Amino acid sequence: MTIKTKFFDEIEIDEKQIINFVDGIPGFPEHKQYVIINDEELGFTFMQSVDEWSLCFITLPPATLVGDYSFELSDETVEKLELEKPEDVATFAILNIPEDFKKMTANLRAPIVINTKNNKGIQELLDGDNYSMKHQVFKEDV
């Protein structure tokens, strides 16, 4: 199927690629289907809403931002995503990019967690204060 996107005009996607967020994500409960678009040239991963072209999140894998990113998923999430093993998980941190992009932050506290085996996704809110919702992507001297 063809979908209209925020950053890439129209693209062709396979329906099997669609990630289903059963609960949507906080702030956008009505949009439950997204596709992941990797753009190697730009170096970002895009999470594009399937039914709303203007809704697209720019993300990065948390491991590219902090060396040893790790967390424990709640039982509720494991059940909801029908996760069988940790290797099936793909994780993305949503970026918040202001006009002055040097002030870009990443939400490491509430990562997007996807079960790559069944393409179910959720935005998980992590326990504890290990990670920030506004993690500075660039050091100040950029």
Add this chain to the structure above:
Amino acid sequence: MLVLARKKDEAILIGDEIEIIVTEISEDKVKIGIKAPKHMKVFRKELLEQVKEENLQSAESKVDLKALAKAIKK
């Protein structure tokens, strides 16, 4: 909404599995202990509000991707 008055060390039960205990009361703060099954998420409400706010801001970002990619690669 049900409103109950509780003193220090008094508790409230919600169903069979959830217990909420007032552990400390000071002038402008109460400390609350929560016992709930592990599969239930317990969060400060403002934390979820913050996630929502972050998401809304992210979605609104009007970033010039090409300029950004160029600047990062420098």
